[in-house]
Amino acid sequence: MALLTHWDGEPVQVWARVWRANRVEAHDVVGSTNDRLKRLASEGARPYSVVVAEEQTAGRGRSGGVWHSPPGSGLWISVLLPSSGVVPTHLPLVVGVAAARAAESACSGLKVGIKWPNDLQVGALKVGGILCEHSHGAVVAGVGVNLRVPPDALPEEVAVRAAALEGAASVRVSAGELASALLHELHALVPRSGRGLEREVHQELERRDVLRDREVVTQQAGPGTARGIAPDGALLLERPDGTRVGVRAGSVRLA
Numbered sequence: 001m002a003l004l005t006h007w008d009g010e011p012v013q014v015w016a017r018v019w020r021a022n023r024v025e026a027h028d029v030v031g032s033t034n035d036r037l038k039r040l041a042s043e044g045a046r047p048y049s050v051v052v053a054e055e056q057t058a059g060r061g062r063s064g065g066v067w068h069s070p071p072g073s074g075l076w077i078s079v080l081l082p083s084s085g086v087v088p089t090h091l092p093l094v095v096g097v098a099a100a101r102a103a104e105s106a107c108s109g110l111k112v113g114i115k116w117p118n119d120l121q122v123g124a125l126k127v128g129g130i131l132c133e134h135s136h137g138a139v140v141a142g143v144g145v146n147l148r149v150p151p152d153a154l155p156e157e158v159a160v161r162a163a164a165l166e167g168a169a170s171v172r173v174s175a176g177e178l179a180s181a182l183l184h185e186l187h188a189l190v191p192r193s194g195r196g197l198e199r200e201v202h203q204e205l206e207r208r209d210v211l212r213d214r215e216v217v218t219q220q221a222g223p224g225t226a227r228g229i230a231p232d233g234a235l236l237l238e239r240p241d242g243t244r245v246g247v248r249a250g251s252v253r254l255a
Contacts, residue, residue: 007103008176009216011253019183023049031058031077034142038135049084075145075175083139090233092118092132094193095141105170113210116235125163147173196231219250
C-alpha cells in the first residue's frame with residue numbers, strides 16, 4: 001500500500017480543494033477504502049474526509065460479499081459522512097441517488113436505476129454499489145462504480161450480471177470527473193437527509209426504482225411484490241395475502 005501524491009492526473013491537494021474534502025488519501029493499492037477510512041475516523045478524521053484507490057484487494061459489498069476492484073477499472077472511493085448512532089435505513093439510498101446523478105452527469109443520455117437497498121443498475125446489469133458503515137460517530141460511505149472492466153477480470157458468475165459505464169454509454173469516463181460529481185451531490189444531499197428521505201429525493205427514488213411492481217424474495221420478510229420505497233428508506237413489500245410490510249434490512253432478489 002503506497003500513498004499517491006497524484007491521482008487521475010492531478011495532485012491530491014487539488015482534488016481536496018475541488019471536493020471540499022477535509023482530507024484526501026489516494027492509494028495505488030489498498031485492502032478496502034472503507035476499512036482505511038474507518039481507521040482514519042478512529043484517529044479523529046473529520047466529515048468529508050476521502051479515501052480513493054486504484055485497486056482494492058479486499059473490497060466488499062453488503063453482508064461481507066466480495067467486491068471485485070481490478071486496478072484502474074473503476075472508481076473505488078469512501079467518504080466520511082456526518083451522522084450519529086447506527087446507519088439510517090435511508091442513507092445508502094441517498095448516497096445511491098448521489099452516485100446515480102454523478103454517473104449520468106459523466107455519461108450524457110445514460111439512465112441509472114437503483115435496486116434497493118444499494119445497487120446501481122443500467123438496464124438489468126449492475127454497474128455499482130454502495131456500502132455504508134458506522135464508525136466513531138460518523139458513517140463511512142463506500143462507493144464502487146465499474147468504469148472499464150476487462151472481460152477476464154471478473155469471475156464468470158459476476159461478469160454475467162455486471163456492466164461498466166464506458167461500455168453502457170460508449171464514452172470515456174474520467175474517475176476524477178465522476179468523483180467530483182459524486183462529492184458535489186453528497187455535499188448537497190446528505191445535510192438535508194435528516195431522519196428520512198427528502199420529498200424530492202423520495203420522488204427521484206421512485207423513478208429510479210428497478211424493483212417496483214416486480215415479484216421479489218426478501219431475506220427479511222420472504223416473497224411478495226415490491227411496491228416502492230417508504231420515506232424512511234424501507235422497501236414496501238406486498239405479501240401474497242395482500243398485507244404490506246416495510247423491509248429495512250437484508251438482501252432482495254427477483255423471484
